[in-house]
Amino acid sequence: MADPYSKPGLTLVSTPIGNLGDISLRAIEALRSADKILCEDTRVSKRLLEKHGIVSRLSNYHEHNAKLVRPKIIDGLKAGAKIVLISDAGTPSISDPGYQLVKACIKNDLKISTVPGPTALIAALTISGLPTDSFYFGGFLPNKRNARRKKLLEQKELETTLIFYDSAKRLLNSLKDANYCLGERSAAIARELTKIHEDVQRGNILELIEYYERNGPPKGEVVVVIGPPTKKPNVDQKELKLMLQELLSNNSLRDSVKLATDKLGVSRSIVYEQALNINKE
Template sequence: MTSGKDISQASIAAASGSNRAGRPLEPGLHIAATPIGNARDVTLRLLDAFAAADLVLCEDTRETAKLLAIHGIAARLESYHEHNAERMRPRILKRLADGNAVVLVSDAGTPLISDPGYKLARDVIAAGHAITALPGPSSVLAALCVAGLPTDRFFFQGFLPAKAGARDKTIAELNSVPATLVILEAAKRLQPTLDALALGLGARDAAVTRELTKRFEEARRGSLDELAAHYKAEGPPRGEIVIVVAPPQDVQTDDATLDTALAVAMKTQSASRAAADVARALGIPRKRAYARALELAPADPPHNEP
């Protein structure tokens, strides 16, 4: 008996192309998830939809064409992305009014997650057309599965703002969210983002996942400080990145406890180093500890004029 791992791409393509022709797809918009890396994660339902659709809307037609080629399916492809969405939506609505079956996909994962697809879904619903989800791969859920952090409640942030001021403001807002955080990030910005998260959220456990479902999939776990130090030493990794951060601790640190810990630490360390150590020990944002350390630090003695 042949195992699933022994099935070649060619045999998958042959089966997909020959057995799916003629299967009907109901008129309306079908929002479909595509593999996030491993092409074998495609669902049978998506292959049926590709083969029967009147039109497939893609973030990048070249990427979707590669997936179709692997599975031996031909389909009419058109681009739909943030730069042409306003112009394309009336044309798509016209097709739906004519009874077409339209499939919407992104380059990887589920459309509408960190892309403009929700505006199309909103307009399709307003126009009274059918809308259907074809669920499948998701980098958000894959990252949560391998992070080893609480999954009973999570908050999907997506990408943080690129500019430091706006990023830090957003992180401050995330500090009080009582849930595991899921954050997307570009590899080149990973280390400064981890630094900012450690400063704004404190010594929380976290995981940096990359290349999920691909050959070099990795999940690196540790505190935010530890992860920031690792990538500062090693440099930015390659691949697609998802950061998962543990929720805030239940125990709230009062000002008196913080002051006592800082007073002890600053007997032998600078305010900056003491704040970092105390924040890590108490599980509080480093920014809070450092601000209080500056208030507690003795002022420099005045210089006497000769």
């Protein structure tokens, strides 16, 4: 039976998120059979095609030209072309203008098929160690603090795992905003997934803030995975203060906070704030 991509229409093909070996046989065949391949950056996509010996005409389709070239793509599909849409990495239509092309195809009653595969958000979620039965994907976190905090606060009441894309240079500020807006939660930061330097840092948000303050920001784009809110018991502030005063006399602030948090089972952010106040006295 002929595969859907062998017929005229638009096919969305997932490509590797890092390791070029993570491409399916169907994806390779779909790329080989295409009359045209739409991509974000021809230089990036050319490397993937050359690795698999695929010769095909690449054409740019990205957020800066999508509105201009979309009508021409629709005309080509109406004329019977087999067109493949890919992204630089992962599944097209996620955090890119691919969905607008799909919407235009639906409006024009054109055939659409998919060759599924890698996507960074699912890869990060599955190795984060955080709940996977329910999650919210919020795309890229905004550049500006006010917009970023607004977006985080909108998801505060969701009892589900949150996933965002972010840039390395903004990560520390994003984590601080997440701590401010969402409170103490478990989280994971995934970067360079499937590559040689694949790295996943896990802990609560404050621990991750401390880690990146010590070690500096990571390189490249990252996936931020934040666990659902956890219900913590109420804390007796007097008991907490007495415990911290004793702990701080013999331990570092970091160790004292950890010991008190573990013993009382309360929010680390509350303990940390109290410890800072004691140090200022």
